[in-house]
Amino acid sequence: MSTKKAIIIGAGVAGLATAVRLAVNGFQVKVYEQNSYPGGKLSYFERNGYMFDAGPSLFTQPQNIEELFALANEPIEAYFKYEKVPIACKYFFENGKIVTAYGDAQAFDEEVHQQLGEPKGAVKQYLQQANTAYNNIGNVFLNYSLHKRSTLRKANIIKAIAAIKASYLLQSMHRYNSKAFKSNEAVQIFNRFATYNGSNPYKAPAMLTMIPHLEHNEGTFYPKGGMITITYALYNLAVKKGVHFAFNTPVQSIITSNRKAVGVVVEGENDMADVIVSNVDVYFTYKNLIGDAVKAQKILKQERSSSAFIFYWGMNKQFPELQLHNIFFGKQYQQEFASIFQYKKLHNDPTVYVNITSKLEPGTQAPEGKENWFVMVNVPANVGQPWNELQMQCRKLVIDKLNRMLNTDVESCIEVEEVLTPPMIEAKTGSYMGSLYGTSSNSKVAAFVRHANFTKAINGLYFVGGSVHPGGGIPLCLKSAKIASEIIADDFKKQHQHL
Known part of the structure; x- marks a missing residue:
């Protein structure tokens, strides 16, 4: 039996992936989770035959999961099935224009040409540039630590630096997109990708224009069963590899000795380990688990990402005009982001996202002839706004907008309803201020100041998840697990060499 022991705090996606990687690498692994279930934000619930994914709804880069199963030498087909979807998203505009964003770049290019009057080839050229940027720059900045000298050996840094155009750093995402397209609608479509990490396209650097590569070059996917x-x-794979889980068991603190993490306190008892990995929001890790208020406050200097209102609606009819992913744009996009990030308010014309998994699994994700709607509006992080009042305002704004743009009576179709607010997101997932992605990317240096996957101040303590490098969202959380696990392996190798 291995004598190396690792404790992981939090069974979110990054915590689960880290548990698998460390178990495969010979560690005894124990995961403590305050909730009664694994997954963190990636959870679900059922109401009256309607199935609802509670958190993330977009699935890209399945290779991050495939890699874990290959590493564990387990057949992924026995655990997980997914399919590529032909339509990435359907976009609705208040002026009546509708754009179907096909997964195929050629078809998407033709659609944007036909519906918005963009020159043929404009979308394809944009996506080709996104492909180049992602493969040359993103593969380095997202797959390796930006805080380790070893990255200079492992990654092709010279190639990455050579691929960084001045416009990626000096221009905002919006300005870059405004030069790439002539129609306001096309610019708005590609500006929206800033929301994939909770950022503002009018502030975030144009480097984020590589994000559409994931959806339109690599593809959008749907996991069977939601x-x-x-x-x-991931949970079942971890269990198969011998990982032990303790649910309903919050960690009270991290034990340190001589600048090294040596264990955790759980239910008043010490549980010692060689490695401690926190999948808790990095702010709460320092504030609550380490008791370092100074470091916690330093983290708050970075702007938090947006949060969300999410309405879960069981609809008593089907809407054939909708797809799996749908966006109903607001008319004042720049003002909407100013409301979120500058004024910390709910905008009076919010963009609405509607995800409907029953489109791909009718009769399973929702009762026959009905649909399960996941309705999301981006809102500010929680700074004490009157959320109960804002919830009612937001619900009315969303219903009015959908009624207008779909020419229907949405409210009369709702027969099941639940809601998730920013304070609830913080309470359920431990994400400070209810921020969906930790910190935003609204500055040129955001990627470099995001907390590393380790700390020089405390040896043996590592960090994974959306609040640390490389960022939020399922693909990046899975990458954070890989980065942290590789740093742990390197650290143990160095320790062994020094013995």
Whole structure:
């Protein structure tokens, strides 16, 4: 039996992936989770026959999960099935224009040409540039630590630096997109990708224009059974590899000795380990688990990402005009982001996202002839706004907008309803201020100041998840697990060499 022991705090996606990697690498692994279930934000619930994924709804880069199963030498087919979807998203505008964003770049290019009057080839050229940027720059900045000298040996840094155009750093995402397209609608479509890490396209650097590569070059996918099956697959794989889980068991503090993490306190008892990995929001890790208020406050200097109102609606009819992913744009996009990040308010014309998994699994994700709607509006992080009042305002704004743009009576179709607010997101997932992605990317240096996957101040303590490098969202959380696990392996190798 291995004598190396690792404790992971939090069974979110990054915590689960880290548990698998460390178990495969010979560690005894124990995961403590304050909730009664694994997955963190990636959870689900059922109401009256309607199935709802509670958190993330977009699945890209399945290779991050495939890699874990290959590493564990387990057949992914026995745990997890998914399919590529032909339509990435359907976009609705208040002026009546509708754009179907096909997964195929050529078809998407033709659609934007036909519906918005963009020159043929404009979308394809944009996506080719996104592909180049992602493969030359993103593969380095997202797959390796930006805080380790070893990255200079492992990654092709010279190639990455050579691929960084001045416009990626000196221009905002919006300005870059405004030069790439002539129609306001096309610019708005590609500006929206800033929301994939909770950022503002009018402030975030144009480097974020590589994000559409994931959806339109690599593809958009749907996991059979809904997004929750990602959690189940990772959890079951971890259990198969011998990982032990303790649910309903919050960690009270991290034990340190001589600048080294040596264990955790759980239910008043010490549990010692060689490695401690925190999948808790990095702010709460320092503030609550380490008791370092100074470091916690330093982290708050970085702007928090946006949060969300999410309405879960069981609809008593089907809407054939909708797809799996749908966006109903607001008319004042720049003002909407100013409301979120500058004024910390709910905008009076919010963009609405509607995800409907029953489109791909009718009769399973929702009762026959009905649909399960996941309705999301981006809002500010929680700074004490009157959320109960804002919830009612937001609900009315969303219903009015959908009624207007779909020419229907949405409210009369709702027969099941639940809601998730920013304070609830913080309470359920431990994400400070209810921020969906930790910190935003609204500055040129955001990627470099995001907390590393380790700390020089405390040896043996590592960090994974959306609040640390490389960022939020399922693909990046899985990458954070890989980065941290590789740093742990390197650290143990160095320790062994020094013995």
